[in-house]
Amino acid sequence: xxxxxxxxxxxxxxxxxAEKRIADWLMENPGKIISLSISELAEQCGCGEATLxxxxxxxxxxxxxxxxxxxxxxxxxxxxxxGISAEDSCFQIFEKVSEDIYCSLEMTKNSLDAQNLxxxxxxxxxxxxxxxxxxxxxxxxxxxxxxxLMRLGYNAVSxxxxxxxxxSASHLTKKDVVIGISHSGSSKDIVDAVKIAKxxxxxxxxxxxxxxxxxxxxxxxxLYTASNETKYSILGLNSRIAQLAIINAIYYYISCQDKxxxxxxxxxxxSLQSKKF
Amino acid sequence: xxxxxxxxxxxxxxxxxAEKRIADWLMENPGKIISLSISELAEQCGCGEATLxxxxxxxxxxxxxxxxxxxxxxxxxxxxxxGISAEDSCFQIFEKVSEDIYCSLEMTKNSLDAQNLxxxxxxxxxxxxxxxxxxxxxxxxxxxxxxxLMRLGYNAVSxxxxxxxxxSASHLTKKDVVIGISHSGSSKDIVDAVKIAKxxxxxxxxxxxxxxxxxxxxxxxxLYTASNETKYSILGLNSRIAQLAIINAIYYYISCQDKxxxxxxxxxxxSLQSKKF
DNA sequence: TCATATATGAAAATAATTTTCAACAGTTAT
DNA sequence: ATAACTGTTGAAAATTATTTTCATATATGA
Numbered sequence: 001x002x003x004x005x006x007x008x009x010x011x012x013x014x015x016x017x018a019e020k021r022i023a024d025w026l027m028e029n030p031g032k033i034i035s036l037s038i039s040e041l042a043e044q045c046g047c048g049e050a051t052l053x054x055x056x057x058x059x060x061x062x063x064x065x066x067x068x069x070x071x072x073x074x075x076x077x078x079x080x081x082x083g084i085s086a087e088d089s090c091f092q093i094f095e096k097v098s099e100d101i102y103c104s105l106e107m108t109k110n111s112l113d114a115q116n117l118x119x120x121x122x123x124x125x126x127x128x129x130x131x132x133x134x135x136x137x138x139x140x141x142x143x144x145x146x147x148x149l150m151r152l153g154y155n156a157v158s159x160x161x162x163x164x165x166x167x168s169a170s171h172l173t174k175k176d177v178v179i180g181i182s183h184s185g186s187s188k189d190i191v192d193a194v195k196i197a198k199x200x201x202x203x204x205x206x207x208x209x210x211x212x213x214x215x216x217x218x219x220x221x222x223l224y225t226a227s228n229e230t231k232y233s234i235l236g237l238n239s240r241i242a243q244l245a246i247i248n249a250i251y252y253y254i255s256c257q258d259k260x261x262x263x264x265x266x267x268x269x270x271s272l273q274s275k276k277f
Numbered sequence: 278x279x280x281x282x283x284x285x286x287x288x289x290x291x292x293x294x295a296e297k298r299i300a301d302w303l304m305e306n307p308g309k310i311i312s313l314s315i316s317e318l319a320e321q322c323g324c325g326e327a328t329l330x331x332x333x334x335x336x337x338x339x340x341x342x343x344x345x346x347x348x349x350x351x352x353x354x355x356x357x358x359x360g361i362s363a364e365d366s367c368f369q370i371f372e373k374v375s376e377d378i379y380c381s382l383e384m385t386k387n388s389l390d391a392q393n394l395x396x397x398x399x400x401x402x403x404x405x406x407x408x409x410x411x412x413x414x415x416x417x418x419x420x421x422x423x424x425x426l427m428r429l430g431y432n433a434v435s436x437x438x439x440x441x442x443x444x445s446a447s448h449l450t451k452k453d454v455v456i457g458i459s460h461s462g463s464s465k466d467i468v469d470a471v472k473i474a475k476x477x478x479x480x481x482x483x484x485x486x487x488x489x490x491x492x493x494x495x496x497x498x499x500l501y502t503a504s505n506e507t508k509y510s511i512l513g514l515n516s517r518i519a520q521l522a523i524i525n526a527i528y529y530y531i532s533c534q535d536k537x538x539x540x541x542x543x544x545x546x547x548s549l550q551s552k553k554f
Numbered sequence: 555t556c557a558t559a560t561a562t563g564a565a566a567a568t569a570a571t572t573t574t575c576a577a578c579a580g581t582t583a584t
Numbered sequence: 585a586t587a588a589c590t591g592t593t594g595a596a597a598a599t600t601a602t603t604t605t606c607a608t609a610t611a612t613g614a
Contacts, residue, residue, distance in 0.1 A: 016592050034346060037570060048594035053572060064571065065601095069311060072349040086533040090398045091391035093533075094526035098382040101522060105375040114368035121367045136549070137424055144417035144517075186554040214554050237525050240421075241518060245378060248514050249371035256363040256370075272413070277463040277491050293561050293610095314601055325563035330603060341602065342570095 004070045005030075006103055007059055010110075015058075018047040022055050034072050038064045097237075100227075104238035105245055107226035111211075112246065120221045121253045123203045124149070127177030131202075132158040133165045133193050134181040141181050141207075141243050148251045153264035162189035169193040174201030182206070183225075183239050185213025194218045207246060209239040281347045282307075284336055292335075295324040299332050311349050315341045374514075377504075381515035382522055384503035388488075389523070397498045398530045400480045401426070404454030408479075409435040410442045410470050411458040418458050418484075418520050425528045430541035439466035446470040451478030459483070460502075460516050462490025471495045484523060486516040 008023050015023060025045045026033060033041060042049045056067035084093050124130055130149055134142030139160035149156035159165045166189075169178060178197040182190045185208035195218045198204045206219035209227060216222045225242035255261040285300050292300060299322045303310060310318060319326045333344035361370050401407055407426055411419030416437035426433035436442045443466075446455065455474040459467045462485035472495045475481045483496035486504060493499045502519035532538040 018593060038572090039570070042594090049571070050573080050594060051592085054592085069346065069349045072346045084529050084533060088530070088533065089391060090395045090526055090530040091389070093529050094389065094394065094522065095386060097522050097525045097529065098386065101382065101518075102379050105378065109372060109375065112368070112371065114366060117371065118367045135552075137421075140417045140421035140424060143420060144414075147414055147417060184553065188552055188554055191554065237528070241378075241521060244518060244521070245371065245374050248374045249367055251514075252361050252370045252374065253365070253367040256361060256365065275412075275465055276461065277465055277468065295562060315603090316601070319563090326602070327563060327604080328561085331561085 004059065004067070004074055006106060010103070010107055011058065015055075018045075018051045019055050019058070021045050021047060022052060031071070033068055100238050101241045104225070104227035104242050108224075108239075108242040108245070111224040111226040113224070116221050116223060117246070117249070118253075120205045120223060121250045121257075123177050123205065123221065124154070124179075124250065125254055125258060127203065128155065128175040129172070130154055130156040130177050130179065131165075131168055131172065131197065132156060132179045132181065133160075133169075133190050134158065135160055135162065135187055135189060137240060138181040138183060138187075138190075138243075141240060141247070142179075144244060145179065145181075145247045148247060149254075151265060151268045152251070152254055152258065152261050153267075154254075162193070165189060165193035166196060169196040169202075170200065172197050172200045172202040174203075176202040177205065178202050179205045179207065180215055180219070181208075181243065182213075182215050183209050183243075185210040185215040187215070191215050191218060207243050209242075281336065281344070281351055288335065292332075295322075295328045296332050296335070298322050298324060299329060308348070310345055377515050378518045381502070381504035381519050385501075385516075385519040385522070388501040388503040390501070393498050393500060394523070394526070395530075397482045397500060398527045398534075400454050400482065400498065401431070401456075401527065402531055402535060404480065405432065405452040406449070407431055407433040407454050407456065408442075408445050408449065408474065409433060409456045409458070410437075410446075410467050411435065412437055412439065412464055412467060414517060415458040415460060415464075415467075415520075418517060418524070419456075421521060422456065422458075422524045425524060426531075428542060428545045429528070429531055429535065429538050430544075431531075439470070442466060442470035443473060446473040446479075447477065449474050449477045449479040451480075453479040454482065455479050456482045456484065457492055457496070458485075458520065459490075459492050460486050460520075462487040462492040464492070468492050468495060484520050486519075 005027070008026065012020065012023055022045045036044070038049050038052050042052055045052070053064055056064050059067065061067045061070060084096055088096070132142040132145050142158040142160060146156045146158035157168070159168060172178065176197070178194055180190045180194040185206065191214045194204050194206065194215060198218050198220070203221070204219045205221045205223065206215045207223045207225065208215055209225045211222075211224055223246055225239040225246065227238040227242060255265065282304070285303065289297065289300055302322045313321065315326050315329050319329055322329070330341055333341050336344065338344045338347065361373055365373070409419040409422050411417075419435040419437060423433045423435035434445070436445060449455065453474070455471055457467045457471040462483070468491045471481050471483065471492060475495050475497070480498070481496045482498045482500065483492045484500045484502065485492055486502045488499075488501055500523055502516040502523065504515040504519060532542065
């Protein structure tokens, strides 16, 4: 599946009935748009030309022509990513997983607030200590974040022990920053620890897939991922990748903004040299 | 070089001076035609619109539009993902990171051997014990893998302590499976541990970005990621995501193939219920 | 040199696209 | 329930793009 098709599917629910008809026609007739003018397509879809222009704009194009060209670029051979089944080879599953990851990243682009992201990155840069809490699935993400921040020379620690999380949170001050990671946003222990940190005046950041979750109430800054994985799993596998993408973005942002970072990164690399063949 | 470009070169000698000017401009400005109207391009080439229409017809197209679309289709390499700079907002960086992740996944699709992937997944399913080794960056990936396999009810353990890695490897048998994760493939301790495991007869699997690395020599099965990140980092951030995608694929594959898994996943979920709000 | 064939671009004709606007549907506030 | 608001829609107008026509220019070969 290509980028444009993907985007159409993502925005489908937000479309009006005429736009949905357009989306449906495009899905059912892959590649055909390329040889049609706006009036011809309007007739096919039973809508006005204006609606087609709006449709194109909504997808981020300048107009109908650009939409058409985008379809031409991205090849008509539209693969449709179905669910994963027992007949699939492991490689086919890999392809589907890639597709879903891509989809989740696009969705996260919509749900992630640019201002919050920037504020969170700056808070981390100014924090005296950075505490990162995650459990289960999110523990690996927390560890990844700690690792990256340490490479940049920051005083970052991650905990995947709920006692340690609460203990560490209880000793924080308003100079410190806490990052709570929970896909559901409802992990009791993480919420507790973040709450304690907030009571102590620390800046609290949460990374979650659920906007209406308890962790958000305890957060000064909430970073939302998005993913459509009800299909074949309760596990938020794709939102996890989106979390990592957010972490990568923050990492790069800090490494660009922080003037010491290039030196620090070099120091890190040097320290690891002897560990390699 | 694409079909249309080739044809233009073939017919070049038969063209008049104005048409040659068009051909020259197109060669010097690859891809630019896509965003230009016929009048704009006519001005660029210093010729009349009519000449452009004739030019397109001569190449076998119905008109200017078709020529334009043909260029759009054949010019896949027009991705303009720049590097990350200090002027970028954190959100812009997130967008670039997403783009790179997508790119890396596509590249990995090419470098990953379907047969090896399947073999690795089956070996894991049949392994008595699964040992996963990673250090630094790769420790988080190893932890993630362990977590997923445990959810499926497998006897999986990850170590990010080089002593524990070697110790555990020294006690393995040919019924066991070892997974060594190293972006560079040159991490001494990981290679050592995998080597020990291999000497003991365990099935060894490696996940790495480097086909010609020491770890591959110690592996029965090598799974290669791919990524282009020389641009702004030594860290293999994107290959890391590709590693996780491989892990996700294996997870789903096993959960489809292993008949007990749905029960096990349910048990896992139940065990976590009390931890949530 | 001249007749013929071909190439060219300005302008006219046609077609495609975009904008405007009024009607309408659904939602929220009063 | 009603008013005010918000967003969707397509017909028609306005704009822009493309194609055709045609007069002129240029080259070719007898």
